[in-house]
Amino acid sequence: MLENKKHFVCDNNKEELTLGTLHFQEANELIRQKLAKCSSLILRNVFAQRYIGCAMPMGKSIYVFGTPGNDMAAYMDGGSIEVFGNAQDQIGNTMNDGVVVIHGRCGDAAGYAMRGGTIFIRDDCGWRVGINMKQYQDKCPTIVIGGNAGNFLGEYMAGGIILLLGKAGSYLATGMHGGVIYLRKNIDLSGITDDLSICPLDDSDETKITGLLNSYSENFGDELDKFTLPDIEEFVKIIPKSARPYANMYAN
């Protein structure tokens, strides 16, 4: 799969590391040392090492084979991490920029308080994904989920984009007060609270979705059976009615 990646093939400055069951502290120290000297790093035989790519700066790429540990890409500031396998919990925690691509599923609370960058998940994701995601100026955090999402997707969401190709769980977007969630029209949206609006797409939505779908297809198209790009007509969006959902909750 890696051999098909254009930017990887073109990179002449790459290194490899085999992590095995190395403790995360040593593993991350080695990763930092390697990345100080190269731009692409392949990690093989990864087993649950936490914090891979933690606070990683721009211009670096990590390719992970195995199962990276929790908090992968936490506070990540740029660059990319691609995982050829499943990811665990809290990936992209408070992530600031960069791209994370998961060739598989991911666990709970991915993209918690994420402020920028993009996470592509080929398959399903766990509960509370995109929770408290926020956007600021030119930063618009984005999560694309190819499969189904667990409950509380986009809870407290304050900004950014979630594009869900599969089904959503219960308590979708509770407390959402910013950003947008794109969903298929055909899924059950009866649980959506009154604070949110379900609206048709406008032109800019269509541009965004098309761009994200193309990236999704580019990342995963050749590894999925009979994958075809969904039609843009199949989507609706959920947005909050107010950026101040609790404005009347308190007595002054």
Next chain:
Amino acid sequence: MLDHSLPKYRVYRDLEECSNCGVCIHSCSNGVHYKSADGVAIKADHKKCVNCLRCVVMCPENALAITEWPQVGVGSSNWTLGYMQDIAKQAQTGAVLLSSMGTPNSYPVYWDHLLLNASQVTNPSIDPLREPMETRVFLGSRPNMLKINERQRKVVSKMPPQLKMNVPVMFSAMSFGSVSLNTQKALAMAARELGTFFNSGEGGLHRDLEDYSDNTIVQVASGRFGVDPHYLNNAAAIEIKIGQGAKPGIGGHLPGEKVTAEVSGTRMIPQGSDAISPAPHHDIYSIEDLRQLIFSLKEATLYKKPVLVKIAAVHNAAAIASGMARAGADIIVIDGFRGGTGAAPKRIRDNVGIPIELALAAVDQRLRDESIRSTVSLVVSGSIRSSADIVRAIALGADAVSIGSAALIAVGCHQCGDCYRGRCNWGIATQDPNLTRRLHPESAAKRIVNLVRGWNKEIEEMMGGMGINSIDSLRGNRYMLRGVGLNKKELEILGVKHAGE
């Protein structure tokens, strides 16, 4: 709907003294004072008064005083006027009652039941004016045992990063948004001058404060506002806020109207939107998850900065604190329930949590029972009112204390408890530029420095009286405390004897 609420205060104006100069009108952002129809005499809309005392202090003629509204209750000590007024407000709005600052309710203040010791005959007191007296404190985790090379006089084991404080006092977290930037600047300047730390709170770090990074503790709360690698590395230490004494177990809502352009830039959220901190950290649902967050911050800062973890004093604080130490927290911060807040639901503030004195005593003893007290630092806050409270806290087992309300009182806060409305006449808890400019960072910093220096001298004096010349020998030295008016159980928890024993 008929408004059943009564005024709380009555503005008393000495008409013989009043020169009708109008300073009171300009000083009040609540619009209490106004010119009467004749255009000369000044009148007061009593209902709007919050008793912040700005007009009283500013009045050049000393013509003003704020008194209680003379309304009596019905004589019931059950249905007090306060409860009835709260019901009236909720009946009218259907809303959650909001409040600010620490609880005014009359729960026991254990500081006031602990008396200090002094040397007589068997042991000399020390005069801090002539003999060295050490109040320097280091905060951070440390090994139980140091590995050294005695001949080379070198440390072999690696020491974890430490915070050096010249006084056993730092400033509690108060975010930009809850307080004005000028307030934060004053705290930052004072921290630098004193050789201690101010805490950014959870609202990010304004660019104007980045110069003070050596004296800054940045906070990571559940909303993660303004948290990015630059923020984390631009500080001396990082504090994970799990909870706050005034509102344990709940999150925070900074209302959109306080999210001005500057606040939005610092928090990195759009202007005007509510800044919501979820009740829990959604990456911490259990103690092992705390370890995960602590080490993510250590990884992000290459293990160069101590990590503080702050919890509200709750029933099980001792066990939680022990778990925090084992999860890798370098400094444990416990905030007692009398602690202040910019805004908290009133029922939470007044009913949830436990007093800091009991929590501190229990935590310190538990950490000792588990042989880990010396490996971690302990900071307490939640209504430290004087240097004597600090001495008591350290003798009970704290390494240092953190002050919020006291520092604000130093710069003008009069504890009116109206912070949540954002109309603070002293320029503290407001983002209104007309009000924030009332607080000059330099002169406010000077007032805070004066306060802490004065307290430190008093601490030295009290330590000297005990025959102690280093704060290290006061820490956990409960023999220096005696209880008055406490029952057996209270004495047992505090680990002190009763006066006379």
Next chain:
Amino acid sequence: MAVKPIPREGDVRIPSGCAISAVMDKSGKRHDGSDILKSIALMHDRGNGLGGGFAAYGIYPEYKELYAFHIMYETHESRIQTEAYIDKYFMIEKQERIPTESVASIKNPPDIWRYFAAPHPMRLNMSGLDESEYTMRHVVHINSCIDGAFVASSGKNMGAFKGVGYPEDIGEFYRITDYSGWAWTAHGRFPTNTPGWWGGAHPFTLLNWSVVHNGEISSYDANRRYVEQFGYLCDLQTDTEVITYLFDLLSRRHGLSQEMAAHIMTAASWEEIDKMSPEDAEFETALRITYASALVNGPFSVILGSEEGLLALNDRLKLRALMVGEKGSMVYMASEQAAIEVVCPDAQNVRSIEGGVPFVVQLDEVAQRKMNESAENIAKETPLAHETGVLPPRRREATHA
């Protein structure tokens, strides 16, 4: 008529002042107790007849491989109970009553015995503790759990002889001139009220440590609560006891030299540290941070005895007096200069010990051996008290503060 019992050390904390004195022959040659007796007797007025005692090193060469327990019993039952306990955990080679002289001023002495014993090999092995830690914990157990029994000393080839009375009378009572040792320390006590208890007299000893001390430390409870984290029980609530535990923790357990342990207890001031080179400051700062609660504050002068020799230490502000003098291989220490000169009129280099600067006297052979040892400390990984279960469960704070 029932008499209301007077509280003892352990029930309450009793401040006291004192005289201390020590004699040592660095060559290891043994001398009888007459010099130390003379020296401490001269300082009669620094005590008030409510406590005196001696520690002697090298007095049991024929049993030097065995722990010598000196135990005081107030009742017959306590002896039966203690002997059964020792019998369970140790192999007793010899046991006997310590010979005493009747002295008019010494009232109601307890029944005093000594035992030469080795830890029971199988129980030692099963405990996961090393020999000294094993012995220490059982000694602490006897002292805190068996009513009426008190282990006055528990080291090898050493012993403590102490009781209620003036030290010169206590010395006569124990016939200390019949023993010969290479080092002697002595203590004459001035407690503020009447403990009336022989166990409360000084020196305080533990394993090979003995401590005589003058002054009242103001850091007591900070130090106590620090060492109690690591399995020590400060039952007597005396300064001497907690100082002994600090030395035991820092030196025996953490592997630091006695001199370094003393330096930690009287750490360099921040003012001094701030003037040091960055490397020295880093070292001293690390010591102060790690061992902040081992700092001993308030007036004290201390003479520590051990199998290595003697160590004298004054507090950082030098609030107590302690003198030292030498002649050949002999070293003398005392609270007052005349107490040295009375036994060695031609002592040389008589001087006072500086505040916060430990004065170390080692046996020549120990000094020789130390020079060839590694300068890095090696800690003993000791299981915590609650893991081995030898000691009674930790008491709640209020019951013993």
